[in-house]
Amino acid sequence: MLEEVFKLKSSIRQKLITLLLLFTIIPFGASIVVTFLYTKESLKDQAVEENVNLLYQGKVNIDSYVKELNNLTLSVYNNLEFISYLKSANLREQPISVRSVNQLLQTILYADQSIESVDLFIEKNSQFITTSKQSSVIYSEQRKDLNFSFYEQASESPFNLYIKPNEGKNPHHSFSLHRSLQNVPAKDILAYISLQINGRKLVELSEHLYIKGNEELFIVTTEGEFVYQSSSVLNERKEQEWIAQVLAQEQNSGVLEWSESNEPFVLIYDTIAESRGGWKLIKIIPASTLFESAYNVAFINIIFGMLGLFLVIVATLFVSFKITNPLTVLVKNINEVKKGNMKVQFHSLGNDEIGELGESFKSMVKKIDQLINREYKLEIENKTNQLKVLQSQINPHFLYNALQSIGTLALKSDAPKVYTLITDLSKIMRYSINTSESMVTLSQELDYLSSYLLLQKQRFEDKLDYSIMIKNDVKEVYVPKMILQPLVENYFNHGFDSHEIVGTVSVTCDKHKDKIVIEIQDNGLGVSEERLEMINTQLATNQNMVSNSGTGIGLQNVYRRLKLYYGEHTEMSLENIQTGGFKVRIILPIKMEGEVLEGDHSRR
Template sequence: MKNLKLCIFNRYKNLKIKYKLIIIISTIMVVCLSFIILGFQYAFNSYDEQIYRKSSQVLIMSSNRIEDELKNIEEVSYRVLADNKIQQALIEAKKELTNYDQYQIEKEIRDTLTSYIGSEEYIQSIHLFDTNGKEYQAGKITASILYENADHLEQRAREGDGRNVWVSLKDSQNTIFSARQLRSYQNLSLDNLGTLIIEVSLNDIVKELPREWGGQEGRIAISYGEDIFFAEETSIQIDKLNLSVSDRQGYRIQKLAERNYFVTYSNSTYANWTYWNVLPFETMFAKVTTIKFLVIFLFFVILLSSIYFFIRFSKRITDPIENLVSAMKVVQNGDFKAVDTFRLTEEKDEIGILHRNFFVMIERINDLINENYEKQLLIKDTEFKALQSQINPHFLYNTLESINWLAKINKQTQISKMVESLGFLLRNAISLKDDVITVQEEIEMVQHYITIQKFRFEERLDFSLNINENVKGCLIPKLIIQPLVENAINYALEMMMEPCKIKVSAYKEGKDLYLAVEDNGQGMDMAQLEQVRRGEFKTRGNGIGLSNIDSRIKFVFGSKYGLQIDSELNIGTKVLIIIPYQTRWSYV
């Protein structure tokens, strides 16, 4: 896999610019398309959520409306149950009666039931069965399904033990039945007086519900457990719905008869029913789907158009560059005159400027070559005369040795020591072969420098060393301690009349080497210290400045190393050098 990636990268790297541009633009467009698709997907999911919320609200409102009507009808059944005429008539019906008395009871019960029919518009009929099985009816003619399931309805009423029970029959899709057992309130005996059954047109209740989604063909269904006992008339195969739900309300997209439907459901605690709202998915999302495919189509049109125009545009860039590359190859072979045969672009953009500058440069180079050839002899002659006038450093060293020998003969020990120290410093400062020395060698240079300065300042210079043995062999850049000692003398010792203490320390902490030069001079205030740290302080000498040493260290070892300067007015100054501890030089 790694070799494949490397191969693809190498092939891309060697492509021409115009092909690279095409690949880059295509990649950018594809990435943009991916983000657009993800954005659309997020928007569609949000749209689904909004539709669900609206569908859920409509479904909950519909279920509440249905249940409100059913509660009203339940209230009617309770009023029938508590009606004194009904109670008295059913008690009388249990006795031995003449035909006339029986007729009067039946008439009174039917008249009373008829009065309740008109109290709710969705009641189809009311049926009252006494303990002898005799039926008293009011309302429309009832389908035979009620009588076929009369025993089942009476059984459900007995299970309700006086409470209202809603019963849905499998073959009755448009109606629902309220069943309640009638008990005697006389003397609170609660004797069974019969069974009250109210037939309700559930279909008429649903028809009166508010419709959303612009009158689309969505339909409402109601299920109890795994059975759908009511469904509006529709071509949708609602009986194929997946009725298994894990929460009280939600939505899903389900396929019925090769069509996708947006199905919203809500569970009701009133009768433990589940209400369903089924909407055709393609009708709801037709515009959104059209927009999605239209955007993708337009994107590909724009992509192909962009690639075409980028090819045309890239040729205007790459053709002059290729012409320039060919001219460079000719120049590379040393034929400057052949460059004149190449066509110079007339464009005034960056490519045109590059063309003109290149040909101007070639002309200048050609002139410089001719001019340089004519001046070579003069330069050689000048160099020869300059070499003759140079002073051999060895002559200077030999002269200092002669002065030293003469001083020893005349027993001038001070002069001898100064000459020896000066010779050591000159030899090490001028030598170019060793840019890296040990801490011990750098300290020796400092000691020779101090030897010379001691003769000048005598007791005013109090110099001390604190060099750990484990750092003496550590390698450091040449001339980084001596300039700091020189600064301490220039800016601390020279400004004081009393003795000045200058201390040089070297120690190791962790993987780093610390070199410190401290003095007890007059120090600096915060403003002057900040100037020194930023390299803005103007020095009085011509030696190696602190910023120069700091730049050398950072260049060699990195930005985490370098100088740290601390100073307090009338207390003194401390300059700390931090570099990696190493006994073998690994930097170039």
């Protein structure tokens, strides 16, 4: 599993996809980030500039509005009869002047809809005159509830003007404008005039300067008192440090960036003329609102970027599969060839270089298949010829002696034994002559050997004894045909002495792990140590065994056949027995892998 994962990770397709994605995602993602940062700063500067211009226009409008109110208070200097009245302050003796005062105050009252009332305090006789849109002109003596601090601040002002935000109802919309009237060109004060402003026009002018719900607007006096604020919830900002920071600025207008615990924001401020109160117009824009356009642009860029990235990925996968899919098919066929399947399973891999590679591969596999078939058939023919030669080497002298024994027995008229011997002989001849099969079960090979030994037993009678033992779990294992009889026959040709002790031959077949162990042991004459060493050398070096007596030729033929079938997976050992005799041990694998049966021309 790990090997497959490693192969997947190291495949050309994987590398190509990764490379193409890196070459597209990294530049594309970097461009989105750079574009966002640049757009963010650009839109921020643009938004700040637009708000600075908007606030400046608002300042001009509010300044003009306050200027108009201020001019109303200054218009009294144009009425000489009114000024004369203030200087004399004798109402009862100047009825004409009273009418002039009433007319002037009401003219001021109705000059602007935002004026709620007009108050006049005459310094000389401490007389208080007031008029409003709900009542006529009222004359009264000095009122105890009159706040002279407003008048004092107006008289101390270099512009003889003091504007104070009202408390109570609509505290951050209404305000009062107080002016001290001097005896020009002298500096002594004749009276104080006050205008009570409801602030509706101020609200109307201010509402055009900010976006409700997103931005905030404040109008603050030089003392830090709020003349106007966009929301009552924003009262929490009164004690915050940014108010003092704005008031401490030497410039009349500017931009400040401020960070709070909840969200950073930008302060844009401007100042109306000091002769009109010097109010500070302060606009607060949260960072989220300021960068909203940048976020929207970035979002649109990301949407289009994701769409473009999707198309790039699809194109990358298409190109990758288009290039690597033929290679995958080629690798798959190479693996099939490694397993022995020489049939190419594709028609064409295209008209490009990979297609040419595929055609060359097909041509190469076809040629290799032809060479294998030729060499394979030659090897089969070689094995077949070797088997025929081995089968023809069965000792004709044995057949002669066997037939002589059968004839002698027949003369004695022992018919059942004759039948048995003839049957065994027919088995031997049928088994040896049949060349259609080269592999037989071990039990079949031992049956053939048993028939051979029965005929030898009939020949030598009490001078011969033999035994064959086989384990059940190896009876059906296939072995090459006629590998045991030549080894046993070697005993009768070179080691059996019928004039002395009884000859014995034992054959045992056992299983050891995944091997078959076959031992053939006799009590014959054996061979000399010198001859045994030479035979082992000739077997190991595959040299031809040539001797006058023919000793070892049967061993060599059997050994060569086993090597043809099993290669290095088979073993044959020869040894003399200390008590007398000779032993041959053969070790064979139970399963044969990738071998072709000799003489079987139909199987490949």
